Amino acid sequence: MSKRMPRFAALTSSLLLAAGAALFGAGQASAAAQADFGYVALGDSYSSGLGAGGYDTASGDCKRTTRAYPALWAAAHAPQTFSFTACSGARTGDVLANQLAPLNSGTDLVSITVGGNDAGFSDVMTTCVLQSESSCITRVNQAKAYVDSTLPGQLDKVYNAIDSRAPAARVVVIGYPRFYKLAGTCTTGLTEGERSAINGAADHLNAAIAKRAADHGFTYASVVGAFTGHEICSGSPWLHSLNWLNVPESYHPTAAGHSGGYLPVLTNAA
Structure with a gap:
């Protein structure tokens, strides 16, 4: 609790x-x-909104957008202050170095997604798309080993820093969806074994994040349920599949994924 x-x-x-x-x-x-309500949104591309489109040009490579769930929550609840520092590609070290300045003793709500880039999930997907199933599963297992051995300590640094700067805030740590609906509509691309391994890695990552969040007294909010039926290979996906025309958006939530998936989860947790 x-x-x-x-x-x-x-x-x-x-x-x-x-x-x-x-x-x-x-x-x-x-x-x-x-x-007097203050909200600060931290994290990686799953918070900044990469994949949702409509990017704020002033945010540069961070790819922040008003279609991302933090901006949608702020628009719906009108906090007095809203600071949106999440950035595409961010790892835990980037959050520590570049995103925490808005936090203070008056911050009431903090949301964050982070950990996927530390674990190398972009490289996992590249390996699985371009190489064999055995290479894919080997790379998945390497990512899971990193999640077990190193990621908890990296998350602790971020969570300790948030707690120190915003001791009164409610901190909502949000996880990642499973990417694939197994036995779904996809007839080409990855094998079912690869899709299953990737889903398992997402679950493994989420479990580690949830454990660290709980140990810091933060609220962990899962989006797996919200995205069930909206994975890649489903009839109504809220995640981009591989997009050769805009590779960075691949495997990220669409605008519908933010409004229909992430936003309700944050609203219920906040």
Whole structure:
């Protein structure tokens, strides 16, 4: 269980609204509940929105977009402050070096996805697409070994830094979806063995992230359920398959994946 109560939910609870309405009127009470709420969105391409399109040119290679789930949440809830520092390609070290400046004692909510780049999942996908099934599974197992041996310590550094800078914040650590629907509609490309191995690696990564989040008193939020039925090889995918015209967007959530998958998960956890 998280050591942090969901402050946004508490501030907007019916009890506080009722009390505020008696003093200020219902509309003013609702505004007051959000007046000092600060939200900071950290992480990698799954947070910045790579794959969703509509990128903010000012964000450069970070590929941030208003179609990403952090921006969608902020648009829906209107926090007083919203800092969006997530960046495509970010590893744990990049979060530490470049993304934490907006955090402070007044930060109420932090969301983050990170760990996939540390584990080398881009290289995993490249290996699986271009090489044999045995090479793919070997590379998957190497990534899983890194997740077991090294990633927990890297996540601890990030989580400790967040806790130190924003001790009152509710921190929602969000995982990654499974990429493939097995026995789905795909008739070419990877083998079923490769797809199964990749899904298993995603589960392995998510389990490690969830464990570290729980040990720090953070809330872990899984998107696996939200994306079930919307994987690659499903009838309604929320993830890009391999896109030779825009390779970086491959294996990332679409705009629908952010609005229909990640956004509801963050909303329920925040």
